[in-house]
Amino acid sequence: MSQIHKHSIPANIADSCLINPEQYKAQYHQSVTDPDAYWGEQGKILDWIRPYTRVKNTSFAPGNVSIKWYEDGTLNLAANCLDRHLAERGDQTAIIWEGDDASQSKKITYRELHRDVCRFANALLGLGIKKGDVVAIYMPMVPEAAVAMLACARIGAIHSVIFGGFSPEAVAGRIIDSSSRLVITADEGLRAGRAIPLKKNVDDALKNPNVTSIENVVVLKRTGGKTEWHEGRDLWWSDLLEKRQRPAPAGRDERRRPAVYPLYLRLNRQAERRPAHHRGLPGVCGNDLQIRIRLFILAISTGAPPTWAG
Numbered sequence: 001m002s003q004i005h006k007h008s009i010p011a012n013i014a015d016s017c018l019i020n021p022e023q024y025k026a027q028y029h030q031s032v033t034d035p036d037a038y039w040g041e042q043g044k045i046l047d048w049i050r051p052y053t054r055v056k057n058t059s060f061a062p063g064n065v066s067i068k069w070y071e072d073g074t075l076n077l078a079a080n081c082l083d084r085h086l087a088e089r090g091d092q093t094a095i096i097w098e099g100d101d102a103s104q105s106k107k108i109t110y111r112e113l114h115r116d117v118c119r120f121a122n123a124l125l126g127l128g129i130k131k132g133d134v135v136a137i138y139m140p141m142v143p144e145a146a147v148a149m150l151a152c153a154r155i156g157a158i159h160s161v162i163f164g165g166f167s168p169e170a171v172a173g174r175i176i177d178s179s180s181r182l183v184i185t186a187d188e189g190l191r192a193g194r195a196i197p198l199k200k201n202v203d204d205a206l207k208n209p210n211v212t213s214i215e216n217v218v219v220l221k222r223t224g225g226k227t228e229w230h231e232g233r234d235l236w237w238s239d240l241l242e243k244r245q246r247p248a249p250a251g252r253d254e255r256r257r258p259a260v261y262p263l264y265l266r267l268n269r270q271a272e273r274r275p276a277h278h279r280g281l282p283g284v285c286g287n288d289l290q291i292r293i294r295l296f297i298l299a300i301s302t303g304a305p306p307t308w309a310g
Contacts (some may be wrong), residue, residue: 078154131156140189168204
């Protein structure tokens with residue numbers, strides 16, 4: 001029989017926490033006894049373009065299960081992750097990245113990340129990507145993967161992250177099932193010192209006659225490895241950003257999205273590869289709301305592909 005072991009929290013860590021045990025118990029009690037009031041107050045932590053008037057709308061009737069949060073409100077998730085922090089935390093670190101080789105590392109501030117996200121969001125708009133379009137992200141563990149995800153969120157596009165270890169056949173299947181219009185990838189990725197031919201895998205995936213939705217492939221130069229190039233279809237990441245040297249004014253490239261709106265697709269890994277899940281804005285923001293995290297720090301240092309928490 002397993003035993004429960006309790007470990008005390010060091011005082012220096014406890015003092016820096018945003019919430020103490022008593023506050024947690026009080027908030028938990030209110031969330032259970034009066035969830036509308038509790039989550040109505042928590043929702044105010046986010047920046048809303050159009051504030052919500054209804055906290056939740058749920059149905060658990062047989063055959064009609066539906067859970068909607070803040071459904072009449074409108075916000076932009078990328079703006080909540082970046083723009084709201086610029087005034088007070090613009091020069092603080094937003095991303096700490098460590099490469100496959102520990103000697104490779106990089107810190108990116110909120111201001112720098114906001115600049116790159118705005119530029120890439122404008123680049124996506126220039127390629128004709130619009131609200132509701134699906135963008136496949138098949139990238140190595142680099143900061144640009146986060147930039148791509150946030151840029152999609154900024155303009156209302158839905159992104160589908162494809163694991164960098166997948167074969168061309170698996171990549172093709174996920175593109176087909178998500179009807180992606182664009183693939184964002186890199187020349188190569190690095191994993192345990194070994195080069196992964198991401199661009200070649202994409203090229204092979206697009207040879208599948210059933211892949212008909214892709215219009216462009218955006219390629220990040222990660223290793224400088226030799227890649228086959230398809231003029232008119234393939235575009236270098238650096239070239240796209242070079243054309244967007246001046247970030248658009250705040251608001252110009254934002255797309256208003258209702259709170260109940262798909263943010264990303266998570267495709268089933270089974271043979272049928274059907275879309276098994278999509279995450280809306282409230283689901284992603286829920287973690288931020290519940291524990292009142294106002295400072296977003298993304299550390300890309302694991303072997304898993306980047307994704308939204310939850």
